[in-house]
Amino acid sequence: MTILVTGGCGYIGSHMTWCLHDAKEDFVVIDNLSTGFDWAIPQSAKLYEGEITDLDLLQTIFRNHDITAVIHFAGSIIVPESVSNPLKYYNNNTAASRTLIEACVKNNIKHFIFSSTAAVYGDPEVIPVSEDAPLTPLSPYGTSKLMTELMLRDTAAAHDFKYTALRYFNVAGADPEGRTGQSTKNATHLIKVACEAALGKRTHLGIFGDDFDTPDGTGVRDYIHVSDLASAHYLALKRLRDGGDSIVMNAGYGDGYSVLQVIDAVKAVSDVNFEVKKEPRRAGDSPKVVADNSRIMSNLDWKPQFDDLPTIVKHALDWEKKLQFKNSL
Template sequence: MAWCLHDAGEDFVVIDNLSTGFEWAIPQSVKLYEGDITDEKLLQTIFHNHDITAVIHFAGSIIVPESVSNPLKYYNNNTAASRTLIEACVKNNIKHFIFSSTAAVYGDPKVIPVSEDAPLSPLSPYGTSKLMTELMLRDTAAAHDFQYTALRYFNVAGADPEGRTGQSTRNATHLIKVACEAALGKRTHLGIFGADFDTPDKTGIRDYIHVSDLASAHYLALKRLREGGESIVMNAGYGDGYSVLQVIDAVKAVSEVDFEVKTEPRRAGDSPKVVADNSKIMSNLDWKPQFDDLPTIIRHALNWEKKLQFKNSL
């Protein structure tokens, strides 16, 4: 997102506690405040020092199984922290807010592809913590001069096509990144968590969206709010589903490496199949995905993983 805004010539600052992020991941010209969004004094300093008109909120914890074993961490870091940030926006008369939500709010949807008006029944505290923030945004918008966009992400993957940044956290759980690590020998094998789902090949099916297309959706959502758009919740996905086995086969084909794959028990909180109905985002934003192609997503992720491997070897 930082590179997307930078490329568009936007003036912005970043706040990050760097618990999972890296200072080198943002453009050098961008001001970074190292701190937490629960720090009300820091937020007030940022809003006082800069003419902030909008907030794009990505901060949070995202590992579904961890949320099951440590739910209070997620309700604190995702829900309570978001409340502090939203309140600071209201106090400082910031009218536009874009929130990273998740398809996990749907749980195990009965209709595929799943639309935004489907029943909301999260299977994990992660999904619930994000849904609670959506509800706070809804109620805040009803009470104040405040408009928001919540984008419900499906499975984000890939990396910046120009190789400037990509997913870099250790002990990643995202399938495509983990498979790329296995292809490069960073892992001894790849684990498939559950091969008994009610799907054609018995593995989970997901809608994979390239991170650059997701960033562009955020920027278009920001433009929409600036132009007077009302608050809205939209799925951010392509509407195509791939199983775990299909993704693994694609990574092996792109990397030309036949790495070891092991079947392991299901993880708590995983849905069998989640694919986006993206008609709402396509009709409300002038969004034209550039990287809606699984091999392209994998190639960009693999290229980034090779760059990380080189960076870490120095």
Template sequence: MAVLVTGGAGYIGSHMVWELLDDGEDVVVLDHLSTGYEWAVAPEAVLVEGDVADKDLLARLIGEHDIDAIIHFAGSVVVPESVADPLGYYENNTSKSRTLIESAVRGNVPHFIFSSTAAVYGGTGKEPVSEDMAKDPESPYGRSKLMTEWMLRDTAAAHPLTFTALRYFNVAGADPKARTGQSTPGATHLIKVACETALGKREKMSVFGTDYDTADGTCVRDFIHVSDLVAAHRLALKRLRSGADSIIANCGYGHGYSVLDVIDSVKRLSGVDFKVELAGRRPGDTAAIVANASLARAELGWQPNYDDLDTIVGHALAWETTLGRRNAFTPAPTAAMTV
């Protein structure tokens, strides 16, 4: 048996591959390498370059490698970009996920784990949100992910497929062993952008919105270390294999940090007082969102190991230094960020 990881050459996917291999799993990666890197995939994994909407390729991979679980990361993730290109997001995140789910059913794959998002909730205020809270996504990105959750729920009701959808809050950091990290050129993740700026890869960075109803006026997010996140996926796979029912669960720490909190941490740990410009709000951003992750802790037995902002930032800075030595890309001097 093997696990098929879609988007396994990307940020979270490459961490997932290492997590599975460390746990003794056989892993097949399917990635079209548009934003991922071949070198980011652990050498023990089988890497296949291709699209998750290629039915023939999926059927071959499922059959040849005896796939018993699919962990689906492939997709587009930038909220403002989804507002500008909604049809692209519905194609890449929703339509292609439908094809992948259909291929799982046709290939008799019993388990499916889906990379969902806290963006399905929309603006929620400052209280931790639980899975039964009303879904009111404020962007095509959030809606595209929610639609895929619905497809999985309906498919599991009609076919012998069990699934887990994990709703991520704000993923950050890098592998503590520096084997992989966030490497996408022009990435929009807040901690990534701040680390790049601290290391001189960007001239400056922008803070989008300083008039939100938060303590310092900037957005508040629940930042979760990527290694804790992929550990939750590994535990979700074990749970499904044990015969458990499908669930949807939040993945976050239950407390948030503001944009300015993050910038302060990066400046302090890097020792660099880099340039920060204040700008207006962006479409699709919400003031604050923090997870209630008690379901993941109870059902998966998930116990985070890196619940500390400075730890997350420290690992991100270490990876950014490693990545700089690779000369993997030449970043733009400025860019937007996703928080």
């Protein structure tokens, strides 16, 4: 039984490869390396460089390996970019996922774990937000992910095919052992950007909107450690292997932190008082999104290990320091 990890050289995908490596699972990776790095995955991992829309490449992978499951991370993830270039997101996220799902059905691959997003909820009326909340995404990014969820739902109804879609909230942190982390240049993740500012890689940190209907006026998010998220994917796969039905689950801690609270945490952990500037709101940003995680907690034997904002920040900062040293060589 071999697992195909799409986008496995990216931020979350590379953590997934290390999770599978530690669990002694057989897996292979496909990545076009547009934002990922081949050095971020275990040296023993087999990497196919290419697109998930390349049917010949997919057939080669399926033929050369006994693929029984797919964990799908490949896609584009920047919300403001999706607003300015929606067709890119419908191509990279929705259309590409359709090709991959069809290839799985044709090759009798029955288990599929999908990297979805809390962006499908848009601006939820009830916080914490449950999986049964109205799905009203504010950005093409969120819509592109929702469309893939719908394709998975309909495919599972028509074929011998089971899936899990994990709607994650704000992913942050890095591998505690320092094996991988968020390495993309010009990243937009708040904690990474703040760590870059603390280390002098950026002149300042911008706060995009301070007039939201939140306690301090800045956006509130549920931050989940990337290693806990990877373990949730693995447990979701084991559940399907054990005969579990298709399911959609939030992946978050159920705790919300504002942008200002995150900035304060990074300043405290780094002991650097970096400059912060107020900027206009970004298109597609929701004021407050926090997970109701009762479904994932009741369906998986998931025990988050890093549900602590200072710990998340420390791991992210440690990785940023490692990157700084790596790039200076």
